Amino acid sequence: MTTNQLYVAAVAVSAGLCFALTPAVRAFALRMRWVDEPSTAVKTHKVATPVLGGVAIWLSFAMTLAALRLLTSFPTGTLYRLRSVLAGGAIVFLLGVIDDLGKPRGLNYRVKFVVQFLAAALLLHFGIQLRFIQPDYLAAALTLLWIVGITNAFNIIDIMDGLTASQAAVAALAFLLIALPSEEIYVNFTAAALLGSCLGFLPWNLSEKRKIFMGDGGALLIGFVLAAMSLGTDYTRRNPLGVYAPIFILLVPIFDVVYVMVMRMRKGQSPFLGSRDHFALRLEVLGLTRHQIVVLSAVSSAFLSLFALLITLVNTGWALMIYAVVGLWIAFIARHISKVEVR
Numbered sequence: 539m540t541t542n543q544l545y546v547a548a549v550a551v552s553a554g555l556c557f558a559l560t561p562a563v564r565a566f567a568l569r570m571r572w573v574d575e576p577s578t579a580v581k582t583h584k585v586a587t588p589v590l591g592g593v594a595i596w597l598s599f600a601m602t603l604a605a606l607r608l609l610t611s612f613p614t615g616t617l618y619r620l621r622s623v624l625a626g627g628a629i630v631f632l633l634g635v636i637d638d639l640g641k642p643r644g645l646n647y648r649v650k651f652v653v654q655f656l657a658a659a660l661l662l663h664f665g666i667q668l669r670f671i672q673p674d675y676l677a678a679a680l681t682l683l684w685i686v687g688i689t690n691a692f693n694i695i696d697i698m699d700g701l702t703a704s705q706a707a708v709a710a711l712a713f714l715l716i717a718l719p720s721e722e723i724y725v726n727f728t729a730a731a732l733l734g735s736c737l738g739f740l741p742w743n744l745s746e747k748r749k750i751f752m753g754d755g756g757a758l759l760i761g762f763v764l765a766a767m768s769l770g771t772d773y774t775r776r777n778p779l780g781v782y783a784p785i786f787i788l789l790v791p792i793f794d795v796v797y798v799m800v801m802r803m804r805k806g807q808s809p810f811l812g813s814r815d816h817f818a819l820r821l822e823v824l825g826l827t828r829h830q831i832v833v834l835s836a837v838s839s840a841f842l843s844l845f846a847l848l849i850t851l852v853n854t855g856w857a858l859m860i861y862a863v864v865g866l867w868i869a870f871i872a873r874h875i876s877k878v879e880v881r
Contacts, residue, residue, distance in 0.1 A: 541723075544610065545714065545730045548602055552734025555598035560742040563594045564750040572639060574751055587749055589638045591742065592756020595735045596631045599763070600624060602731040619724040622664030623766045626657040630689060630762045633657075634755030644754075651686065657762060658685035666769050670781050685765040691791035692761030693754055694798065698818050698828050700744045702752065704836040705790055706760045707736040710767070712787045712843035716850060717771040725770040732763050744829075764788065773850045779857040786846035786864065790839050793817065797872060817871075820878040 567573065567588035574589045603620060633653045637645045659682065661667070667681040696702040714729035742750050752760075768784035785792065794817050801815040802808065821831045845864060849857045 541726075542718075544606065545726055548606060548727060548730035549734040549737070551605065552598045552602040552731045553738035554734075555601055556594050556735045556738025557741065558738075559594040559597055560591060560739055560750060561748065563590055564588045564742065564748065566590075567750070574638075574753070575642065587751055589751045589753035590635065590755060591739060591750040591752040592631060592634060592638075592754070592759055595739055595752060595756045596627070596759055598735045598738060599627075599731045599759075602734065603727060606727055606731075619664055619666060619770065620728065622661050622666060623724070623728055623763060626660045626766070627759050627762055629657040629660070630654060631755050631759040634693070634753060634758040638753040638755055654686045654689055654758075654762075655682055658682045658689075658765075661685060661766055661769075666766055668769065670774070670778075681769065684769075685762065687795070688765035688768070688788060688791070689758055689761035691788070691795045692764065693757040695791045695794045695816070695818070696752065696754075696757040697816055698832060699749065700740055700829075700832040701818060701835060702757050702760060702791075703736040703740045703743055704832055705839055706764060707733055707740070708836055708839040708843060709764050709787050710736065712846060713764070713767045713771065713784075716773070716783070716847055717767075725767050728763060728767055732760065732767075736760070761791075776851055777849075777854040777857050779854055779861070780850040782861075783846035783849050786842045786849070787839070789842050789864075789868070790835055793868060793872075801876070814880045817875055820875040820880055823878050823880055824875075 567590045572588065572590055573586040575586045603624065607617070607620075630653070633645075633650060637650065662678055662681055668677045668684065671677040671680060692702050692706065695705065710729040710733035714726055714733065717725040717729065739752065739756075742748060743752065768788065773780035773783045797817060798813065798815045802813055805813075807813060818831050818835065821834070822828065826834070842864070845860050849860055852860075
């Protein structure tokens with residue numbers, strides 16, 4: 539079996555495992571009454587819904603990588619980094635599960651930040667970090683902020699069925715395609731396993747009769763793994779500006795985090811407390827259905843990922859032009875949706 543066939547097999551196996559495991563996890567969550575009640579004004583669902591779908595995502599992701607380890611001979615560096623991604627992912631996954639089971643109150647956000655920074659420090663210890671910044675201490679600090687920021691970004695956008703999983707699937711595919719020429723095998727296998735897990739989970743998350751949420755455990759895990767992937771590929775083979783390509787791939791959740799925090803602070807609210815200022819909920823007020831919003835967001839991420847790929851392939855002048863066009867587009871969208879009243 540060729541390497542590319544292994545990637546395809548990893549996607550298929552992970553998707554099949556997650557699709558098969560999710561209903562079992564859902565049944566167990568219902569039996570234990572581990573459900574998300576629509577108990578506050580910021581909740582967007584109407585009925586109590588099982589959580590812990592992240593358990594199926596984590597199991598299928600980890601089992602796929604374990605199977606690949608048994609079936610292939612990983613280079614030492616690849617195995618070294620995969621262990622750090624799995625270990626750090628396990629930490630943030632368990633953090634999210636504990637938070638899910640403790641709701642509606644949940645864990646204090648300070649506690650969650652401390653644990654997330656520890657998981658990010660684990661990646662740093664294993665050599666997964668920003669490499670284009672000097673001095674080293676500044677690179678380390680920005681690496682920690684990037685990992686924790688992206689980890690929480692995917693948790694923050696988990697406000698609508700299918701939104702986080704579809705964004706993660708598009709991003710994982712983008713990182714896989716960009717990493718293929720460089721043969722960053724830890725990125726490729728991690729991306730393939732995560733892509734499959736998200737695809738296997740989506741049908742259940744979008745189901746009307748057998749719905750399940752991924753919960754904080756799944757969302758934090760997804761964000762953490764994507765942050766780790768984004769740091770493992772060389773984006774600057776053609777021009778130095780390619781180093782910012784991961785921002786485009788992850789721009790939808792990054793935009794939502796920044797936008798929500800700005801809107802909350804403008805209202806004099808804490809940026810760490812929940813509100814209905816998310817771009818997706820504003821699009822809903824404009825008349826789009828939730829499925830339309832999820833599809834539109836996924837298509838937008840696909841185009842942004844295409845731009846990210848182009849940035850790594852063109853010269854500096856064209857890269858600057860792409861950045862300018864996308865920047866103006868984002869500014870226009872932010873200005874437009876800010877006029878929408880969300881109650």
